[in-house]
Amino acid sequence: MNQPPFRIGHGFDLHIFAKDRALILGGTKIPSDLGLLGHSDADCVIHALADAILGAVALPDIGNWFPDDDPDCKDMDSSIILERAVEEAKKVGFQCSNIDITIIAQKPRLSSYLPSMKEKISTLVCIDPNLVGIKATTHEKIGSLGRAEGIAAHAVCLLTKSD
Numbered sequence: 001m002n003q004p005p006f007r008i009g010h011g012f013d014l015h016i017f018a019k020d021r022a023l024i025l026g027g028t029k030i031p032s033d034l035g036l037l038g039h040s041d042a043d044c045v046i047h048a049l050a051d052a053i054l055g056a057v058a059l060p061d062i063g064n065w066f067p068d069d070d071p072d073c074k075d076m077d078s079s080i081i082l083e084r085a086v087e088e089a090k091k092v093g094f095q096c097s098n099i100d101i102t103i104i105a106q107k108p109r110l111s112s113y114l115p116s117m118k119e120k121i122s123t124l125v126c127i128d129p130n131l132v133g134i135k136a137t138t139h140e141k142i143g144s145l146g147r148a149e150g151i152a153a154h155a156v157c158l159l160t161k162s163d
Helices: 044-056 080-089 111-125
Strands: 006-018 023-024 028-030 094-104 132-135 150-161
Touching: 006 044, 006 111, 028 044, 028 111, 044 080, 044 094, 044 111, 080 111, 094 111, 111 132
Parallel strands: 094 132
Antiparallel strands: 006 150, 023 028, 094 150
16 A cells, blocks of 8 residues: 655643643743643643654554653653654654644743744754744633643644655
8 A cells, every 4th residue: 555645643732730840841941930740841842742743653642652650751851752753753754844833821921932942843853943833822711721720732743755
């Protein structure tokens, strides 16, 4: 069976706020009195993107590769997770062509940190920063995200066949 020359993936992740944790989003440390709770550094932006990449090539999600009961994953830098997703996609002949990410956060304000996230992500997935779209929005004070109980991220990626 012929494989199409491209694949599309979607990922989602959500973490609640926690005290005494650094807030890391898109590989960027954000000044905040609260971080996100998770086994790794809880970077929901990178987690969503890694799941999008893995999903695009029909591989299991990041929980399969980095289980939350594995002590080696405790406080892991999520950049390692994203690098692994990119590596697994390459093994089956695909590479990232472009990415679009939406962060949902009532607080803190993220607009000034988006360029840094874009640079970090483009470096990790080996594409030009102009091929990474990243934006932040609020949840209009609706639901748990609107009450600023945590942060969520959606990521979509297009993968194309490697040469």
